[in-house]
Amino acid sequence: MNRALVFIYIMVASPIVASWNPDAGYVPSLTAGGTPHTTSNPSRADKIMDGDDQTHWQSGSCFPRGFTSRPDLNALYNACALQKCSVTGDLSGTSMNSATDDSHYTGLQVKTNAIGVAGFTVRLCSTVRLRILTIKGIYGSGSTVTVNAITSTGRVAIATLTPEDNYKLIEVIPDPNILLSAIELVSNKTFTLTEIAAMSKSCYEMAWIDMGSLKEVSVINTKHWAGGNALATSLLVSQDGVEWTKVADLDPNALKPVYTRLSSPQNIRYIGVRHEVEEGDVKKVYVWEIKAYDYNGVFGSMPNATQQNNTLRNTFGVNGIWGWGTKSYSYLLPATKGPNLYAEVSSHARNYHNLNWDVTDPDHVPDYGKMANGKGTEAHWWLNWDKEYQAWVDAGLTVHGSVQFGSIPSSKWDDPYTAGYNFGYAYARHFGPTHGNGLIAAMEAGNEPWKYPADLYREILRGFSEGSKAADPQMTFLPAAFQADDPVSTSNYMGNHIPEISAPFIDVLNSHHYSFHHRNDGVRTAVHPEHPDSTFNGIRNVLRWRDANLPGKPVWVTEWGWDAPGLGEICATSECVSNEAQAIYGVRGLLILTRLGVERATWFFYANTEDCDTLFCRSGLTGSKAVDFEKKDVFRAFKSLFHHAGDKVFLQTIREDRTAYIYVFGTRSGTPTHLVAWRPDDVREAAFHTVLFSFTPDPSKAWLLTGDNETGRPAPIPTKTKSTWRMMVSVVPTIVKLN
Template structure:
C-alpha cells in the first residue's frame, strides 16, 4: 500500500513538472506576423491564389492575371477610362444614346455614333482624358469608311494619329505612348460603332498584393520572395499603410530577385497593411508572381539577444576544428610528417570532429560493422583496409578531444535499405560504444553524433533512428557524449527532404534523455537586394549566424541542462594562392576578423564547443565551402591562412580566459569582458561582480571588414583599473599590432578607439601591480 501511495505521488509530481514545463517542439520559433491568427490577404487580380503568399512555402505563388491584351479593360484600377462615359464623353449628335457602353469595360457592348445633320456628313465622338500621358490606348469599333483618331493638346491643337478603315473593324487598335494629350476624338464621314475605348495611364499595368495584419504592428524586418518572373515587371515596391488610402514606400525592390530578400526597417515602423506593388511590362500576356511575405519585429525571426551568462569554458576549450581521416594527406595520421595533421591543428584546437562515414563501416545498415575484426587489422564490413583505432588514437595523442560525426544519408542508405531500422540503429550504437567508448571500449572517442546533416530522411524516420542509436550507445556506455545530428530551431517549414533540418520534428521528447548535447550548424549568410546569397559579418542583424538564438531558446524550454555545440561555422575566403570564386566568399582578411569576432560572440552565447569548418581548403574545388580552411590545401602545403594566425594570437592573449559579461552590444560597438571563471555563474551575475574577475576587455565595431571607420567610445567602469597592454587583431600579417595609443584610462573612465579589428585590452585592478598606459 505504501508502495502504491509513493508511486501515485511520483506520478502526480511528474504531472506537475510536465504542466510547469511542457515539451514544446516549436520553442525556438519567432512566428511571422503574417502567419498570426486573423491575418487576411487579397490581390488586385486572381484573388483566389493570393493565400499562397502566406502558406509557408517559397515554391508556391500568387500569379496575377495578364494585364494585356484584354484583362485591364474591365479593371478600374488599371483602365483610366473605365466608367468615364457619359460624364466626360460627347457626341456631335445629341440623339446618340448609350455612350456609357464605350467605357464600360466590355467589348461585347456597343454604341453607334451618327452624323448630326444631312448637310454635315460627319460623325464625331470625343472623350476628355483624365491623364495627359497614355502608355497604351485601345479602340474597338466597326467602321464603314475612313475614320480618323485625333488627339487634342492643352492649347487645342489637333493631331491626326491614326486612320481607320473597314479592315480595322472588330479588331483592337492599339496606340502606344501618347503624351501631352487632353482630349481624344474619333471622326468619320459616316456613322460608326464604338465597342470600347480603354487606356493605361502613367501607372501602366499595376498589380498589388495586400496583407492585413488585423492591427497596427511594430515592424522591423520584412521578408519577401517577390520574383516577378522573367521580364515581367518594370519595378516592384514594398509599401505600407494604416488606412489603405495613404501608402508609404519603404523599399524599392528588385523585381528580378530570384531568392527571398529581407528588408530591414531601422528604426522599426508601425503599420497595419503590408503590400508589394508591381508595375508590369506593357506587353501582351505578361503577369507577375509573389511567392511569400513574412514580417517580424526588430529582432527578426531570430528573436532578442539572450541575457549574457558567464561561460563555464575557456576560449581555448571552446574552439575546435573539423577534420577528416588523414587530414588531407590520404594516409593514416600516425604516418603523417611531424608537425602536420592533428599536430598542426592542435595549435589552436582543443577538439577535432571527424566525418565518420557509415558506408565505410557497413555495406548495409542492417549489418554489423565488425569493429573487433577491424582492431585486428582485418577492416570493417565495408572497407577491408580501414582501422579507425589508428586514426583516433593519434588524434588523442595530439591532445585533441575526439568528436565523431556518424555520417549517413538517404543517398547512401535509403530508408528502404533499413530492413529493421530501430533494431539496426540500436545494434550499431551498441557496437560503436562497446568498441570506442569510455566505459568498456578503448576510449578513443569522446563524443559521437547520430548523423551529421541527415536532412534527406523523413523526420519520423530519423527520429526513430536517433532514439534507437542513442539508446544502443547508452546501453553500454553512460560516459560518452551523445549528440543528435545538426538541426536548426528557427524554421519549422524546413521539414521535408532533402532539406529537412528542423529540430522540432527530429529530436523528440522520448529520445532526449539519451542525448547529452544539442547540435547545430550556423554560417553567416544574407541575401542581397537581388536575392543572391552572400557571406556577411557575424553581427549583421539579418545574418543566419543569429540562428544560434533560436536553438538556445529551444534548449532553454525543453532541456535546459544540456549544452549546445556549434559543430560547423566559418567563412570561405581566398588566400595562400588559392582563389575563392563563390558569391559567399570573403577576403582573407575578412575571414580572419569574422572568425575572431564570431568566436567572441560564440563564447557570449553559451556555446560549449564551436568547431570551425574546415581544417584546410580542398584541392581542385571551387564550390561553396571549398575555401573555408584554416590553411591552404595540400597543393600549397597546408600553409596557415590569416584566420589560423588570428586564432593563434587571440588564444595567446585570452585562450585561458572565460567570457564574463557584455559591457556594450549595439551598432556603436561591442565590448565584452573576459577573465577568471565566475563562481556559480548564472544569468543574474551583474557587471560589478563580473568586472571584479575581468582581466581583459575586448572591443570592436560590428561592421564589414572592408569598413575602415573607427570611433571612440567612453565607458564608466564599475571600478578603477590600470591598463597593462593593448593589442589590435589585424586579420593580416602581422596578426596583431600594439594599440596602447587607442586606449585612454582615467581611474574608472576608459576611452577606446574601436574599429572592425578587435581591440584586446589587458587590465589589472589597483590592488595588483601593473603599469599604467594611456
C-alpha cells in the same frame, strides 16, 4: 537485453518539459494574420503571406487587355455606367454600359441619326495624355469609323477602323503630346462597339499586406521576381493604404529572399512590393512572400548574458577527416602535420565518420571487434578506425564522431529504427568510455541528412540514440544539425526532425551557423557575424528551442566559419571574404558564441580543399595539401586569442551595440582578467573610434588580434580616469590584460 537497458534509461533520464513545442525557436512575421491584396489575380493573393517561399502570386498582364478590368489603369473603366458616354442615335435594343463594362461578349450598337451619322463619345474624368487606347467592334460593309481625340482646341483624328478590323482588338497609340478630354468614334454607318478602354498611366502590378493595425517595423523580408518584365521594383509602406512611401529600390530579378532594413523603425500598417511593368503582351511579374519584423528580425533578441563555465580554448574545435587530407593514417604523419598541427588551437575534433565506410548496407551491423583485430570493416578491408582515432587522442584532441549517411539512398533503410539502434549500439559499445576503448567522447547521428524525409530521420534518430545509450550511457549523444528559425524549410527544420520521444536520449543540441546575407540583387554573400540580418544569428532561435524543449542541455555549433583566399589559393564564390576578414570575423564569432553560452564551436574546415575553389573549399585554418597545409591568418588569430585568454571564461558584457562590443573574460571564480573590444562592422571599415565606458579594473597591456602573428600586435593601452575607460576600438578585436 538491449531493450531492457533502454527502458531503464528512459525511467532515469526522462526530462521534465511542461509542453513540447516544435516551433519554440520560430519568430513569426508581423504580417501574420493580415489581409493580402493584389492589383490582379486576387485568387492567389494569399500566397504572399502563407509563410511558404515556394508558393507565389503571379500577376495578370496589362496587355493586351488586362488593364481594362483595373479602374486604377483604365481611364474609361465603367465610364458609361457613370454617365460619361453619349451617342448620336437612339438606344433602343442596346445598352450604353456595354461599351465600357470590361466584357468582350457584350456590345453597344451605335446607330446613325437622321443625317446618317453614327457617333459615340466618352468623356475622361480629367484632361490626360493617353498611353494607349484599345477598341474592339464590328463595322458594317463599306463603313469607315474615325477615332478622334477631343482636345481643348478641337478634334484630332488618331485612327481609322474598317470592316477588316472586325472582332479584332485594335491598339491605338495617341501622340503623347496631345491632352485629351474625350474620345469620339464617328462613322457613316451603324456599328457595334464591343469595348473601348484607355490607359493613361504606365503599367504596374502590386502586392501588399494590410497588417490590421500600426506596427513598429525595422526589417522587411521579400521574395520577388519580374522575369525581365519590370523596369523597376520598389518596396512601399503606408499607415493608411492611401499615401505610400518608398523605402527601398529592389532588384526586379532578385528571386532570392531579400532583407531590407529600414533606416529607422517605422510605425506602419501596410507593406507592398510594386513592379513597374514593361509594356508588351503577357508581361507578368511575381511576389512570393512579404514579411516584417522588429529590429531583431527573424532571429529574435539576444539572450541575456550570463557567466559561462567553458574556457575559450575548450570551446574551440575543428572539423577533420580521416588522414587530415594526406590520404594516410594520422599515426604515420610527422608531428607537425595532421592532428598535431590542429591541436595547437583546437581542444576537440569532429570527424565525418561515413557509415558506408563501416557497412555496405545500413541494415547491417558493424563488426568493430573484427576491425580492431586488423581485418577491416565490411566496406573497407584496410580500415581500422582505432588506429586513426588513437592518433587524434594522442595529439590531445577530444574526438567527436559525426556518423553521416546522407549519401546513402533513403530506400536502402529497410528497418530504420532497428538499423539505427544496432549501429548506435555497436559504435558506442566499441568506442565509448565505459565498455569500449574510450577513443570517442561524443557521437552524432547524421551531420546534415537534409535530403531524407523527416519521418525517416526521426526513426533513425530514435534508433541511434536509444542504441547508443543502451550500450554506454556515458557516450555523449547528439542529433544531426538543424535550424530553428524557418519552419517552411522542412528539410532541415529542428521542429519536425527531433521528436519528443527522443529527448531523454539527447545530451547535446546541434546546429550549423555560417554568416550569410542576401544582397538586394538576391546574391548571397558572407558578412560579419554581428550583421543584424546574418544567418549566424540563427543560433538565437536554436537557444530558444533548447530552452523550451531540452532545458539545461548544452548547444554545440558543429560547423561555422568563412571562406577566404590566401597562400596563393583563390576563392571564387560570392560568399568569399578577404583573408584578413576570415581571421577577424573568426575571432569575433568565437567570442560571440562563447558569450551566448555555446559549449562547443567547431570550425569548418581544418584545411582548404585542394581540388576546388568555391563555397566551403577555402574555409580552412590552413591551406590545402598543395601548399603543405601552411597556416592561414585565421589560424594565427585564434592562437593569439588563446595565448592571452585561452584558459579564461566569459564573465559579462559591458557594451553590445552598433558602436562597440565589449566583453569581459576571467576565472571561473568570477575574477576579471581580460577585456576584449571591437567595432561590429565590416572589416573594410578600418577607422578607429573612441569609446567611453565604466569599468573598475585597471588596464595593463593591450594587443590587436590581427592574425599576422601568434601572439597579437601591441596596441595602445586604454586610459582610465576614476572608473571611466577611454579606449580606441576598430573592427580588429583588441584584447586588454587587466591589473
